[in-house]
Amino acid sequence: MTEVKTGKKIAIVRCERTQESCPGTSCLSSFQERKYTFKEYDENAMLVGFFSCGGCPGRRIFRLIRSIKEETGLDVVHVASCILKEEPFPKCLHKKDIIESMKKMGIEVILGSDDKWEIEKRIKKERGEITQFDDDEEILKGSSHW
Numbered sequence: 660m661t662e663v664k665t666g667k668k669i670a671i672v673r674c675e676r677t678q679e680s681c682p683g684t685s686c687l688s689s690f691q692e693r694k695y696t697f698k699e700y701d702e703n704a705m706l707v708g709f710f711s712c713g714g715c716p717g718r719r720i721f722r723l724i725r726s727i728k729e730e731t732g733l734d735v736v737h738v739a740s741c742i743l744k745e746e747p748f749p750k751c752l753h754k755k756d757i758i759e760s761m762k763k764m765g766i767e768v769i770l771g772s773d774d775k776w777e778i779e780k781r782i783k784k785e786r787g788e789i790t791q792f793d794d795d796e797e798i799l800k801g802s803s804h805w
């Protein structure tokens with residue numbers, strides 16, 4: 660049975676390079692409609708941040724996470740599909756460091772923000788590149804990602 664997460668303070672981090680062409684509609688509507696990686700949150704969940712990494716190599720991550728955490732008690736950050744996927748977005752060579760730096764700050768990190776990451780995972784599973792959908796290490800391992 661899926662656990663319902665109540666009252667979480669959530670932020671979404673996105674790629675600085677792709678935000679010129681992406682208004683973030685898909686991430687925001689996925690949260691509003693509690694779809695994909697947001698489906699376990701109840702109505703008390705709050706989106707308290709939606710920000711870009713600040714440009715390579717994720718230079719604004721630490722500062723912004725610290726600030727949101729201090730102001731809101733941030734619990735969890737969703738890493739947007741534009742950071743995780745390799746097409747049609749520019750490949751991010753820094754995502755592993757970005758993810759690990761947020762975890763070191765005591766933040767729960769969840770991969771994905773909309774249907775694009777779900778589709779990527781399905782393709783990987785069909786190709787036999789992953790065996791399950793929720794093992795982040797397995798999903799991101801391999802030279803094609805780093």
Ligand code: SF4
Pocket residue numbers: 673674675676677712713714715716717741742749750751752753754
């Ligand atoms: S560090 Fe990654 S997510 Fe940030 S701008 Fe560079 S490619 Fe995009």
